[in-house]
């Protein structure tokens with residue numbers, strides 16, 4: 001049976017109405033991408049901060065290769081120094097500047113060590129004003145396989161298998177420290193060129209939690225038990241090209257998953273709460289919370305303390321072959 005035979009096809013008017021909703025919501029996303037990304041040049045601080053992150057990322061990337069080449073990406077280094085100059089003049093020397101300056105110093109050092117002095121870049125960097133030293137670093141560092149294995153030693157499969165979407169909670173308040181540690185876990189998620197576009201907006205006061213949850217359609221039967229709610233966002237202002245238009249959803253999804261694992265690691269319960277909404281609902285949440293137009297709202301996550309005993313869905317995973325296609329033959 002062809003897949004188009006599975007459901008009766010709606011009439012033309014209904015199909016046109018469905019398609020127009022899709023187009024309206026897609027243009028809501030596209031117009032916001034156009035307004036806030038720097039596809040047509042940087043306009044706001046976050047645009048420039050993102051371009052600085054990309055520039056310094058390429059320097060670190062090049063220096064971290066086994067066959068690292070002196071002089072690689074010099075054009076990027078010069079542009080980074082120029083962006084830092086503009087940035088410090090407009091916004092002052094903050095953490096962004098400090099990290100990028102440290103990376104530029106590392107890049108100059110790396111080149112000098114192989115006999116490549118870069119006088120034009122040296123002069124530009126010397127002219128830049130650094131921020132107060134907050135211990136923020138850029139560049140590359142040596143690590144060993146045994147260090148990585150030692151620090152990462154955990155039965156991750158069993159950790160992941162012990163996580164469930166929790167829909168029963170006990171009423172104790174969630175310690176602030178646990179929330180902070182979970183968000184630090186989320187911050188460790190990979191992000192495109194290390195742009196770190198994501199943020200967890202978290203409410204734990206009952207009235208605020210319930211106001212936020214009132215706009216979400218998937219917490220019936222347990223929302224009133226939640227000890228907190230997180231709204232995960234990703235800032236569109238960090239994206240440069242049209243080709244990156246979905247990157248925020250990817251980075252945001254990864255950040256959200258890490259946050260869920262971070263909460264799980266703190267012994268808390270958590271449940272993803274979809275933000276599959278129309279633009280009217282999306283705007284309503286922005287009005288309530290102050291989340292700006294340039295942020296994509298990725299998902300909500302409800303969380304709280306676990307009761308001693310509770311029921312969870314089995315949520316059986318499909319056989320591995322659904323998720324793993326290993327070494328499939330390639331054409332040609």
Ligand SMILES: Cc1cc2nc3c(=O)[nH]c(=O)nc-3n(C[C@H](O)[C@H](O)[C@H](O)COP(=O)(O)O)c2cc1C
Pocket residue numbers: 163164165166167217218219271272273274275299313315
């Ligand atoms: C993006 C996303 C949105 C979700 N939205 C909801 C929701 O609104 N309400 C809910 O109770 N669960 C929600 N879930 C949880 C899923 O139902 C759950 O992850 C799935 O059934 C697998 O179960 P498990 O998380 O216990 O392994 C969502 C999950 C994801 C990834």
